[in-house]
Amino acid sequence: MMDLWAKIDLWSIPTSVIAGLFVTFLLWFFRVKIRQGSQRFWSNEPEIEGEWRTVFREGEKTYHETVDLRQFGRKVSGEIVVTEPGEPNDRYKFQGTFKHRILTATYESKNPSDYEQGSFALLYENGRFKGQY
Numbered sequence: 001m002m003d004l005w006a007k008i009d010l011w012s013i014p015t016s017v018i019a020g021l022f023v024t025f026l027l028w029f030f031r032v033k034i035r036q037g038s039q040r041f042w043s044n045e046p047e048i049e050g051e052w053r054t055v056f057r058e059g060e061k062t063y064h065e066t067v068d069l070r071q072f073g074r075k076v077s078g079e080i081v082v083t084e085p086g087e088p089n090d091r092y093k094f095q096g097t098f099k100h101r102i103l104t105a106t107y108e109s110k111n112p113s114d115y116e117q118g119s120f121a122l123l124y125e126n127g128r129f130k131g132q133y
Helices: 002-043
Strands: 050-058 061-072 075-082 091-099 102-109 117-125 128-132
Touching: 075 102
Parallel strands: none
Antiparallel strands: 050 061, 061 075, 075 091, 091 102, 102 117, 117 128
8 A cells, every 4th residue: 555655646746747837838828929919919010029220310420220129018128239330339228118000118228337318209100110219
């Protein structure tokens, strides 16, 4: 009789671990994938996650950036890297929302000694963003 209980205890540990992993996967799936898909279906908004190349002007000077944009439903975040030849690659982090084809976000420098920060509002039209910072 003692051997039977020892075998049951040995199998209950891996079974519990597998069941726990399965439940964790189900929670993740319903929380992330189903919510994202249903939100895009009902709101008819495009998915904007990915790498973007941007151009902006300050005075007479034109700057180019690479933007790594992450999207979780309507929340967005990411990193902006100024890729201008001959100048340091300034890096900024940003977070905001994308709702009704309008991306609004705040940004700040990733350099602790630099206090630069601001915001931008961009309209998504025909696969491109246009707006102000």
